[in-house]
Amino acid sequence: MAVQDPVAGPFQVFVRWRPLPASELPGTELQHSATQQDSKLSVSFSSSANPGRPETWKSGASYTHVFTAADDNSVVYEHVVAATLAHILKGVTCNFFAYGHSGSGKTHTIIGYDYERDQRLGLCLAAARDVFHALDRIIEFDMNRQADSKSRGEELGVAVRMYEVRGRYAYDLLNNGAECHVREGPDGRTHIRGQTEMLENGRVRVRPIAAKPCFSFEETRATILDGLAKRKTGSSSVHEESSRTHAVVELEVVNKTLLEARDAVIERESELVPVGKRATDIYLEEQMASLIRNSDGTYMPNPECPPNQTRIDAAEAEKKLYQDRLVAAEEAVVACFATTRHACLGGKFVFVDLAGSEYFDQNQQASTAPRQTMQEQKQGRQINTDLFALKEVIRARAQNQSRIPYRASPLTMVLRSHFEARGTSQEKPSRSAMILTVSSEEAMMAATRNTLKYGGLVGLAGGE
Numbered sequence: 001m002a003v004q005d006p007v008a009g010p011f012q013v014f015v016r017w018r019p020l021p022a023s024e025l026p027g028t029e030l031q032h033s034a035t036q037q038d039s040k041l042s043v044s045f046s047s048s049a050n051p052g053r054p055e056t057w058k059s060g061a062s063y064t065h066v067f068t069a070a071d072d073n074s075v076v077y078e079h080v081v082a083a084t085l086a087h088i089l090k091g092v093t094c095n096f097f098a099y100g101h102s103g104s105g106k107t108h109t110i111i112g113y114d115y116e117r118d119q120r121l122g123l124c125l126a127a128a129r130d131v132f133h134a135l136d137r138i139i140e141f142d143m144n145r146q147a148d149s150k151s152r153g154e155e156l157g158v159a160v161r162m163y164e165v166r167g168r169y170a171y172d173l174l175n176n177g178a179e180c181h182v183r184e185g186p187d188g189r190t191h192i193r194g195q196t197e198m199l200e201n202g203r204v205r206v207r208p209i210a211a212k213p214c215f216s217f218e219e220t221r222a223t224i225l226d227g228l229a230k231r232k233t234g235s236s237s238v239h240e241e242s243s244r245t246h247a248v249v250e251l252e253v254v255n256k257t258l259l260e261a262r263d264a265v266i267e268r269e270s271e272l273v274p275v276g277k278r279a280t281d282i283y284l285e286e287q288m289a290s291l292i293r294n295s296d297g298t299y300m301p302n303p304e305c306p307p308n309q310t311r312i313d314a315a316e317a318e319k320k321l322y323q324d325r326l327v328a329a330e331e332a333v334v335a336c337f338a339t340t341r342h343a344c345l346g347g348k349f350v351f352v353d354l355a356g357s358e359y360f361d362q363n364q365q366a367s368t369a370p371r372q373t374m375q376e377q378k379q380g381r382q383i384n385t386d387l388f389a390l391k392e393v394i395r396a397r398a399q400n401q402s403r404i405p406y407r408a409s410p411l412t413m414v415l416r417s418h419f420e421a422r423g424t425s426q427e428k429p430s431r432s433a434m435i436l437t438v439s440s441e442e443a444m445m446a447a448t449r450n451t452l453k454y455g456g457l458v459g460l461a462g463g464e
């Protein structure tokens with residue numbers, strides 16, 4: 001049975017203990033328990049590795065629920081994600097993060113390693129399955145009302161985006177791992193843009209992260225598996241490499257009209273580039289032609305050759321025409337939301353498999369981690385920055401601070417639009433949750449404690 005809206009507050013934190021790896025002897029692990037305090041849980045564990053000096057640790061009460069090693073992915077899904085589907089169907093964005101040490105089960109939780117069996121599907125695949133069940137019901141309802149969604153371009157589906165964030169770049173897993181820049185635009189929004197394509201007539205197209213439209217669960221699953229295959233190429237050590245990137249999977253409810261409207265914006269942008277450049281060139285040409293050089297090297301206007309204002313105005317008028325076409329295309333996107341009868345349009349699940357938290361744990365690094373190359377050290381510092389920034393953003397949001405430090409890292413810049421998403425109406429703020437994946441292996445004690453501490457800071461903020 002689905003649990004009632006677990007992600008109701010601003011930010012909820014869950015703990016998931018993974019089973020001991022087969023290589024570990026049973027009976028040698030940390031002993032752990034959870035204690036209810038008001039509406040939240042605290043976690044404590046003890047180690048008896050050193051019989052002379054048993055060690056115990058207890059967290060604050062910051063967690064919404066603690067999953068045991070016996071809980072499989074379907075149990076986690078029911079508690080954390082299932083009830084949020086109702087929000088997605090109202091156009092809301094729900095974000096889910098997995099945070100933990102390498103090998104603690106982040107990918108197992110978010111994506112899973114069994115793509116067929118219901119009980120073992122990762123959260124993103126189980127969510128895709130349930131979105132399609134819901135969309136099927138909406139389509140059936142439309143058919144009963146003789147409202148043929150398909151012919152009107154309103155056939156509902158899911159646009160899948162999959163990318164890894166590493167350093168200042170995102171790598172588009174549904175576009176051959178293409179490197180994309182993460183930048184803040186003049187509009188204050190973050191743009192993730194791929195390579196510049198030079199087209200005919202001077203048009204310049206810069207595409208955003210690929211959004212692959214899928215119209216069935218099977219198609220969505222195949223798309224996610226395609227993306228995963230890209231995640232693995234180019235890495236000599238898959239497991240290590242996956243720890244060093246943040247992997248994001250987005251599932252957005254879309255229809256064909258919306259997808260076409262967004263494509264039209266990209267086309268209008270590409271058309272504006274040469275026209276805008278021509279207007280600038282003509283202005284500069286006319287200004288230069290109308291200047292004469294003085295003997296001291298300075299310039300002054302040449303009264304006999306004033307700038308050809310008619311030519312400048314004509315170029316500006318043409319530019320304005322293309323700017324208006326772009327604005328009209330952007331308005332058409334907004335109109336898709338305003339005119340649809342499907343409140344679910346734009347509803348989005350965002351799943352983030354964060355880079356291994358060991359990079360955030362400098363003490364652990366110094367003492368036990370193998371020697372790192374310069375490149376790995378740089379990556380480690382960037383991951384630290386990202387994970388610290390994420391915590392600060394979550395806390396600032398929970399405390400309703402006027403300034404949320406999204407710009408502190410590329411990861412938080414990328415996540416900004418998901419945190420700030422408000423569906424089609426201002427009353428629909430996004431909802432978010434984090435799953436801390438931890439291991440009861442003795443060797444992982446410090447990492448487990450650090451993960452619980454990090455999540456504790458995030459969870460306390462959520463409860464304020």
Ligand SMILES: Nc1ncnc2c1ncn2[C@@H]1O[C@H](COP(=O)(O)OP(=O)(O)OP(=O)(O)O)[C@@H](O)[C@H]1O
Pocket residue numbers: 017018019069100101102103104105106107108109113239240242243355356437
């Ligand atoms: N809760 C769990 N139940 C069963 N197996 C698990 C669980 N958590 C992790 N595992 C297994 O442990 C191994 C490592 O897990 P996983 O790849 O998810 O770790 P990770 O935290 O994503 O690591 P990395 O950060 O290095 O990518 C996998 O074989 C996975 O199936």
